[in-house]
Amino acid sequence: MGGRKPGTRSRGFGPMEHPLIHTNKLSKTFVVKKETVEAVKGVDIDVAPGELVAFLGPNGAGKSTTLRMLTTLLKPTSGSATVAGLDVVADPAGVRARIGYIGQGNGGGHSYRVIDEMVMQGRFYGMNSTDARSRADELLKSLDLADLAKRTVIKLSGGQRRRMDVALGLMHSPRLLFLDEPSTGMDPQNRANLWEHIMRMRAEHGTTIVLTTHYMDEADSMSERVIVIDHGTIIADNTAARLKADLAGDLLAVEVAAASAAEVRGLLGRAAAEGEVEEHRHDGVVRFRLRLSNGARLAPELLKQMHDAGAPAQSLELKPPTLDDVFLELTGRSLREGAEV
Amino acid sequence: MPGQPARTEFAEQKPTESGPGPDRILRDTWYVFWREMLLPLRDPFSLVFSLLQPLVFLGLFGPLLGSAVGAPAFGGQSTLQWFLPGVVVMIALFGTSMTGSNLQYELMTGSYERILATPLSRSSLMIGRALKEWAPLVVQGLLISVVCIPFGFVFHPLHVLVGLIILGIFGIGLGALSYALALVSQNKEWIFWGVQQTLLFPLMILSGIMLPIEAGPEWMRVASLFNPLTYLVNAERELFAGAVGVDTLYGLLAAAVTAAVGLVVGIRTISRNTN
Numbered sequence: 383m384g385g386r387k388p389g390t391r392s393r394g395f396g397p398m399e400h401p402l403i404h405t406n407k408l409s410k411t412f413v414v415k416k417e418t419v420e421a422v423k424g425v426d427i428d429v430a431p432g433e434l435v436a437f438l439g440p441n442g443a444g445k446s447t448t449l450r451m452l453t454t455l456l457k458p459t460s461g462s463a464t465v466a467g468l469d470v471v472a473d474p475a476g477v478r479a480r481i482g483y484i485g486q487g488n489g490g491g492h493s494y495r496v497i498d499e500m501v502m503q504g505r506f507y508g509m510n511s512t513d514a515r516s517r518a519d520e521l522l523k524s525l526d527l528a529d530l531a532k533r534t535v536i537k538l539s540g541g542q543r544r545r546m547d548v549a550l551g552l553m554h555s556p557r558l559l560f561l562d563e564p565s566t567g568m569d570p571q572n573r574a575n576l577w578e579h580i581m582r583m584r585a586e587h588g589t590t591i592v593l594t595t596h597y598m599d600e601a602d603s604m605s606e607r608v609i610v611i612d613h614g615t616i617i618a619d620n621t622a623a624r625l626k627a628d629l630a631g632d633l634l635a636v637e638v639a640a641a642s643a644a645e646v647r648g649l650l651g652r653a654a655a656e657g658e659v660e661e662h663r664h665d666g667v668v669r670f671r672l673r674l675s676n677g678a679r680l681a682p683e684l685l686k687q688m689h690d691a692g693a694p695a696q697s698l699e700l701k702p703p704t705l706d707d708v709f710l711e712l713t714g715r716s717l718r719e720g721a722e723v
Numbered sequence: 724m725p726g727q728p729a730r731t732e733f734a735e736q737k738p739t740e741s742g743p744g745p746d747r748i749l750r751d752t753w754y755v756f757w758r759e760m761l762l763p764l765r766d767p768f769s770l771v772f773s774l775l776q777p778l779v780f781l782g783l784f785g786p787l788l789g790s791a792v793g794a795p796a797f798g799g800q801s802t803l804q805w806f807l808p809g810v811v812v813m814i815a816l817f818g819t820s821m822t823g824s825n826l827q828y829e830l831m832t833g834s835y836e837r838i839l840a841t842p843l844s845r846s847s848l849m850i851g852r853a854l855k856e857w858a859p860l861v862v863q864g865l866l867i868s869v870v871c872i873p874f875g876f877v878f879h880p881l882h883v884l885v886g887l888i889i890l891g892i893f894g895i896g897l898g899a900l901s902y903a904l905a906l907v908s909q910n911k912e913w914i915f916w917g918v919q920q921t922l923l924f925p926l927m928i929l930s931g932i933m934l935p936i937e938a939g940p941e942w943m944r945v946a947s948l949f950n951p952l953t954y955l956v957n958a959e960r961e962l963f964a965g966a967v968g969v970d971t972l973y974g975l976l977a978a979a980v981t982a983a984v985g986l987v988v989g990i991r992t993i994s995r996n997t998n
Contacts, residue, residue, distance in 0.1 A: 453840055454840075455839060455840060455997060457997050457998055475743060475842055478840060478841060478842045479842035481840075483837070483840035485833045485836045485837060487832050487833020487834075487836060487837075488832050488833050489832075489833050489834055489836075490832075490834060490837075491828075492828060492832060492834070493762055494761060494762070499758075499834075502761075503837075505754050505757075506754055506838070506843050507841060508842070547837075550837060
């Protein structure tokens with residue numbers, strides 16, 4: 383609502399015919415110590431079946447609140463949301479039966495055995511005990527927890543518990559799965575492991591996945607679509623590649639001899655995405671930095687032009703943009719600063 | 724692929740706009756109950772101890788009561804016949820008012836939230852947990868009854884069973900209130916214990932569980948009339964004596980009212996927690 387930057391809205395496939403998730407001005411206001419906090423300010427989201435969507439934003443941006451409204455754990459203050467064809471306020475039980483949810487905390491009860499919690503989770507979703515048992519065994523095996531089946535949850539390590547959370551969330555093979563900060567606190571190997579499993583499940587069952595993360599590399603490499611949320615508003619919604627190309631562009635750094643700086647400055651100024659070129663002089667060498675959309679294609683051409691103008695480059699560095707660059711461009715703040723706990 | 728679960732197909736599930744039906748609540752309650760029961764069942768040592776506890780209490784307090792108060796206060800019955808039903812009500816009171824304490828641990832981790840996100844009906848979350856606190860009572864009640872037979876207790880199995888069921892209904896209400904209390908005192912666990920302990924003892928003493936209320940002053944007898952537990956204790960005494968009468972009816976009524984109030988308060992608290 384007004385907060386979107388131009389050029390970030392189009393998703394390429396127009397209005398969806400049968401979105402799995404559809405929200406209309408979904409809002410959530412909390413009253414904390416007599417002060418009203420607008421956690422989510424009227425977001426419109428459509429998610430089509432089979433999509434993998436990441437809500438990216440700093441802590442407190444409203445990602446989890448949005449997710450909790452979509453999973454019926456929080457009632458919206460205003461606006462509406464339909465999930466898997468059902469209204470989250472009118473039929474929360476129906477919504478819950480059709481989705482899976484992996485929250486931020488550990489889902490396994492501390493005093494329970496891993497296998498017991500898994501089987502009961504299946505029963506909660508209406509599976510019979512034979513199916514629940516074999517599904518639990520299968521998941522524990524594939525998440526590398528088979529040896530721990532009879533262990534009490536409290537005796538598991540942090541990474542093991544998080545894998546168990548995922549196993550619990552997958553018990554009933556939901557067609558639509560919500561994950562709230564799935565990999566927070568996991569080591570890189572476990573994160574990779576977790577993602578491998580989520581991706582496999584998605585490939586096998588066409589599961590639609592909606593997750594929140596403040597790890598931009600995760601949103602970048604894993605999701606097809608990134609919804610950037612800040613201060614309770616959607617500020618960008620597109621594929622990671624498009625967001626980066628449209629909003630950030632590649633970062634190009636070129637060094638030339640100080641004598642030929644003038645010609646190069648003109649050349650680069652015309653090529654730069656917004657005409658902005660930074661320069662630093664040091665020991666007779668001038669280093670220029672600029673943003674280029676489609677830098678990989680433009681850089682060789684630029685080098686040739688510089689060479690023809692008698693001002694050859696001494697060195698060149700080309701860095702593809704990150705989602706952090708996108709966030710910085712959109713908000714003037716770095717996601718890294720906001721993300722550190 | 725072996726072991727593939729029944730997929731949650733969007734189309735095959737009926738809408739549940741009118742809320743879950745009774746069969747659904749019953750099934751969900753069974754699952755919640757069973758999950759809770761796994762804790763004592765996986766730890767039989769604690770189970771045996773908790774089952775033996777009332778025997779110890781009865782063995783130590785019973786003789787003292789008989790000699791301290793004297794038989795006339797018990798309406799002519801033997802001390803045991805009078806006191807045993809009181810002990811059973813006391814176990815029910817202590818057990819089901821603790822329903823929320825197990826929940827507290829699950830509130831601190833994410834396991835309560837995980838369960839909240841499943842399709843389990845809200846009332847079965849409370850009923851299942853309350854019944855888990857009640858279930859050992861059935862075993863305990865029957866056990867102490869049998870053990871007391873050689874000491875002059877006359878055991879009427881059917882009546883005792885009815886008495887235990889009435890306590891189960893009462894326990895659902897008290898358990899739901901305890902559940903709601905745990906939700907309200909989330910992140911301030913001491914409030915839960917403060918309220919539970921503060922209410923427990925006055926309720927217990929003002930119901931004549933330990934000592935006959937008839938022996939107390941006028942104001943205590945009046946106060947006891949407003950205590951639902953009084954009617955439960957009277958009902959249990961009548962039933963354990965092998966009779967069914969007005970006291971039983973009032974007891975059943977008190978249990979039903981407690982259950983209804985407890986569930987309404989509990990469900991409201993759960994849904995208010997999502998605001």
